[in-house]
Amino acid sequence: MEAKNTAKSAxxxxxxxxxxxxxxxxxIGPSVIDIGKLYGQTxxxxxxxxxxxxxxxxxxxxxxxxxEGVLLYRGYPIEQIAEHGDFLETCYLLxxxxxxxxxxxxxxxxxxTRHTMVHEQMTRFFQGFRRDAHPMSVMVGSVGAxxxxxxDSTDISDPQQRMIASIRMIAKMPTMAAxxxxxxIGQPFVYPKNDLDISSNxxxxxxxxxxxxxxxxxxxxxxxxxIFILHADxxxxxxxxxxxxxxxxxxxxxxxxxxxxxxxxGPAHGGANEAALKxxxxxxxxxxxxxxxxxxxxxxxxxxxxxxxxxxYKNYDPRAKIMQKTCHEVLSELGIKDDPLxxxxxxxxxxxxxxxxxxxxxxYPNIDFYSGITLKAMGFPTAMFTVLFALARTVGWIAQWKxxxxxxxxxxxxxxxxxxxxxxxxYLPISRRR
Numbered sequence: 125m126e127a128k129n130t131a132k133s134a135x136x137x138x139x140x141x142x143x144x145x146x147x148x149x150x151x152i153g154p155s156v157i158d159i160g161k162l163y164g165q166t167x168x169x170x171x172x173x174x175x176x177x178x179x180x181x182x183x184x185x186x187x188x189x190x191x192e193g194v195l196l197y198r199g200y201p202i203e204q205i206a207e208h209g210d211f212l213e214t215c216y217l218l219x220x221x222x223x224x225x226x227x228x229x230x231x232x233x234x235x236x237t238r239h240t241m242v243h244e245q246m247t248r249f250f251q252g253f254r255r256d257a258h259p260m261s262v263m264v265g266s267v268g269a270x271x272x273x274x275x276d277s278t279d280i281s282d283p284q285q286r287m288i289a290s291i292r293m294i295a296k297m298p299t300m301a302a303x304x305x306x307x308x309i310g311q312p313f314v315y316p317k318n319d320l321d322i323s324s325n326x327x328x329x330x331x332x333x334x335x336x337x338x339x340x341x342x343x344x345x346x347x348x349x350x351i352f353i354l355h356a357d358x359x360x361x362x363x364x365x366x367x368x369x370x371x372x373x374x375x376x377x378x379x380x381x382x383x384x385x386x387x388x389x390g391p392a393h394g395g396a397n398e399a400a401l402k403x404x405x406x407x408x409x410x411x412x413x414x415x416x417x418x419x420x421x422x423x424x425x426x427x428x429x430x431x432x433x434x435x436x437y438k439n440y441d442p443r444a445k446i447m448q449k450t451c452h453e454v455l456s457e458l459g460i461k462d463d464p465l466x467x468x469x470x471x472x473x474x475x476x477x478x479x480x481x482x483x484x485x486x487x488y489p490n491i492d493f494y495s496g497i498t499l500k501a502m503g504f505p506t507a508m509f510t511v512l513f514a515l516a517r518t519v520g521w522i523a524q525w526k527x528x529x530x531x532x533x534x535x536x537x538x539x540x541x542x543x544x545x546x547x548x549x550x551y552l553p554i555s556r557r558r
Contacts, residue, residue: 138166152187169540179360181368182531185218185523186359193439197357198222206446211352211516212236212322215294218357218523239295240316240325242303243273250307259304259511260389266300268382278376280529289377290522298322301515302329305508323349326515331503343457344502347450351495354443355513357520363387363394367521368528369537377525384521385514394510397496400431401465401506404497409464410471417472421481431493432476433486440488447494448473454498469497 132147134157143165146158156179159170172178187196195202198217205214209223216224216232224232249269253262270292271278277289303313306329314329324340327348332338358364366387370380388394407416419427434441460466473489476482499509528534 136162138168141166150182153189163540169542171542175365175539180365180537181360181528181534183360183524183527184221185527186357186520188359188436190434190436191438193437193442195358195442202354202442203446206350206353206443209353210321210323211349211356214353214356215519218519219290219526235291236295236322237318239292240299240318240322242296242299246273246300246303247313250303250313253307255307255310257308259301259308259507260385260514262304262307263300263511263514264382264386264389266304267297267385268379270296271376271378274378278378280371280374280376286377286526286529290526293377293381293522294519297515297518298326299329301508301511302326304511305330305504308507321345321349323352327502341457343453347454347498347502350446350450351498351512352516354446354491354495355516357517357523361393362390363517364521364524367525371525371528372534372537374536377522380525381518381521384517388514388517389510394513396430396490397492397499397513398506398509400493401496401500401509403430404465404468404472407468407472410467413468413472413475417475417479429472429476429487431496432482432489434490437490438486440486441490443491444489444494447491447498448489451494451498451501454501458501460501463501466497466501469493 132149132155133144134147136143136145143162145162147155148158149155163169170178185198187199188194197205197214198221200217200223205217209217212233213224213229215236216229246266246269249266250262253265274289274292277285277292279285299316306313312334314332314334316325316329320328320340324345327340327345328338360368363384367380367384370383371377375383391399407413416427416429419425420429455466455470473493476487476489482488496506496509499512500506504512
């Protein structure tokens with residue numbers, strides 16, 4: 125469905141000039157005022173730091189209604205996809221726009237599975253990093269380097285090469301993420317196996333060692349798959365916008381995804397689940413929760429509860445409901461006892477869901493709160509949390525990049541600014557400067 129150009133318009137008065145700006149309507153969600161000709165007609169730009177009121181593109185991939193707590197992938201509610209689908213089916217949906225038939229899914233799964241290995245020379249590339257390098261720094265460098273290994277799929281004008289690059293990124297990201305983890309702990313890389321699904325394969329590549337057989341726990345594999353589904357795309361967030369902006373210059377897809385990973389690394393974006401765990405560690409024990417809840421309510425106290433509320437969702441994050449169920453399934457399966465951090469997390473969850481202050485302000489536990497607890501219970505160190513986020517989000521980035529490249533109206537990104545620096549002045553020789 126295309127955005128509708130209706131007869132509606134918005135009137136804007138600038139001094140004595142009166143403008144009629146066209147209004148575009150999407151299939152659902154807010155309409156937008158098209159200001160494309162504003163500068164030409166008035167000599168003015170709009171000012172919107174953070175682009176919080178600006179639509180940067182037209183997209184058919186993901187829709188969010190933060191007030192109602194709705195997240196749709198290609199029109200399908202996230203709850204239904206997470207409950208009934210799997211990650212590769214979600215990848216197909218985001219890439220192609222429709223759920224696959226049985227034959228299409230079998231073919232897609234086959235193609236992804238047969239692309240999971242990376243070039244053997246990549247193992248030597250990894251060895252160039254310090255042994256204590258953060259896994260995200262390894263991911264930024266190694267994903268960017270893929271264009272040097274797979275330069276037969278970097279011609280973005282060729283639809284076939286675009287699709288090959290897309291499949292390669294989805295398939296190889298779990299392998300590279302596992303390699304980054306193994307390298308960080310000094311263990312040998314584990315090669316993928318074609319008889320395992322993508323989530324089971326990833327868990328095996330992370331936790332298997334050559335000295336013994338590794339058996340994938342189906343509960344943990346399903347939890348991993350759900351985590352991937354829930355993080356697969358989230359509309360025009362900072363990292364997705366970065367991928368689109370990089371791609372608008374004609375950069376190859378591997379470079380664009382590396383740019384997205386670099387943006388995701390920021391603590392305000394991909395590092396939120398790690399920040400939530402750090403907060404739980406700071407609280408330390410269940411008996412200290414009342415003190416920290418009191419501090420969270422105090423406007424004069426700098427302490428903030430991490431993992432509660434969301435910038436977009438003013439209601440309950442629909443992903444958090446699914447993640448909450450998954451979190452409790454994992455904790456039950458593993459039977460973890462005597463872990464103070466998880467005890468704090470579970471008690472804090474109870475308090476936040478019942479306390480009038482949190483309920484009134486809709487500061488519900490968000491997906492980062494539950495995913496951090498779940499990943500820790502599964503054995504991942506906090507340094508790997510954002511890597512897993514990048515792994516899952518790769519398909520969203522690729523789908524958004526592909527959509528942008530195929531949009532005949534796309535232009536190179538060029539945000540404007542409000543200049544507040546010095547006005548014109550003449551250069552002075554150094555001998556005359558005071």
